[in-house]
Amino acid sequence: MNREFLNYTFLGNTVSNYLIFTGILLLGYIFKTVLSKLLSRFMFRLVGKLSKNGEEDEKALKRLLVQPLEVLLFLIMLFFAFQVLKYPLDPSEVRETDPMLKVVVRRLYQIFVIVATNWVLLRFIDFIGLLFSRRAEKTKSKLDDQLVPFFKDFIKVLVSIFAFLVMLGSVFAVDVTGLVAGLGVGGLALAFAAKESLENLLASFTIFLDKPFAVGDLVEAGGITGSIEKIGFRSTRIRTLEKTFVTVPNKSMIDKPLNNLTLRTFRRVSIDINLTYNTTSAQIKAIVAELQDFIDQHPRTNQDGRIKFHQLGAHSKDVMVLYFVDTTDFNEFIDIREEITYKIVEIVERNGGEFAFPTSTVYLQQSEPDASIIQTQDQK
Known part of the structure; x- marks a missing residue:
């Protein structure tokens, strides 16, 4: 069965x-x-x-x-x-x-x-x-x-x-x-149709040969600042400082001015110290001289630092502080900048200086009363 x-x-x-x-x-x-x-x-x-x-x-x-x-x-x-x-x-x-x-x-x-x-x-x-x-x-x-x-x-x-x-x-x-x-x-027609893709492909070879940047570099290109995460044959991917992920065509990376921040030998710091108008010229000279000596002797700055009393502001006497930090690492840079900033505050306070803030002084003048009005009042 x-x-x-x-x-x-x-x-x-x-x-x-x-x-x-x-x-x-x-x-x-x-x-x-x-x-x-x-x-x-x-x-x-x-x-x-x-x-x-x-x-x-x-x-x-x-x-x-x-x-x-x-x-x-x-x-x-x-x-x-x-x-x-x-x-x-x-x-x-x-x-x-x-x-x-x-x-x-x-x-x-x-x-x-x-x-x-x-x-x-x-x-x-x-x-x-x-x-x-x-x-x-x-x-x-x-x-x-x-x-x-x-x-x-x-x-x-x-x-x-x-x-x-x-x-x-x-x-x-x-x-x-x-x-x-x-x-x-039909290659010619295809080339015109894929013009943008071919340009990006050729741009990728230019990037590899010319080496304007590499994976991991911090760059500024076309208003975008971030680190290079990947270089493809059509586009480059950038992780911005805000942690967003931006894809930029390779053609744009080589056609526009590109600033490779990683290749900097030093990082520049420029600030103004705003001192009150009560600060004397002798105090300012002492502050400038001591700051200049500190910046010159610091092990992580070069000899291009400049400390100058450069202008009389609307509400303060301004001292320019310009120096360069010998590092390309951002975390190390902000640590050194913090150390120098603390020292600036200490030097200013030790020499009797005070930091200014925006203020304004208003003078009120009382006008004398009219004599004719006074006479009329007396007659009454």
Whole structure:
């Protein structure tokens, strides 16, 4: 009875064929995660020599590859499952006279396989980029820090373009060779259409060759001030001082004046000391001389510091304080500036000076009463 049931034919296939079909799909669904982890481990061994962290890098690769590999493996299992079934016509062949549904289903399956394969390759490229980025972090040069993400994105674009061409050739039967050759004729029109993208791409090569800035530098460009986080082949990403994330086209980074604040040898400080008008000239001379000596002797300033009594303000006598701090680190700079500012206050107070603040003096003059009015009052 069981054999008769298994041999029962429905739509050209026996019950046993349908059971094998279902079994393959179930096995593929159940074991796709296990198989994807095994494949990711195998792929890790292929590039294991580049890894410096061992298990940590292997776990990172699994996180990247497990999901796309699961999709790809299930599609492969789906192919083998359908191979068990019998059809009036070979499903692997598509003819002009075939039903539209068959053509659509087959082409959709091919598209999914190509997309899943491309997904796996892109994730694997991300992992290779991660390994090289960790190596670049351990070197003193910043050039490799910006080259790694650039070439990683560039290779991903090439792989995606290749996958798209494969899809055109295998799924839609497009003559890819003729298409590529035709691009030579339409290359000029394409270049005009992609003018901005090509300009940004060429600008990225200019940045790498001329090196006006590198990843991690603090720059000021086009009214934006922040640190460079990434240099891509189309744009540069800047983390501003307000912690916002700004994307600037590479063309704008080289066409406009750019101030690389990281390359400064010193940081400039310029302030005015506002002293009250009660401060005597002898006190001002003593304050200026002592401040000049302190700035000149400080171990973190250069000899270009200038302390001058330079103007009589609206409400104060102003002493200019100008000096340069020998550091490019912002946190160290504000610590040194605070130390010098405390010393300025101490010197002013020690010499009897007082700090002024905006004030105004109003003089009221009472006018004498009119004599004629006084006489009239007396007569009354």
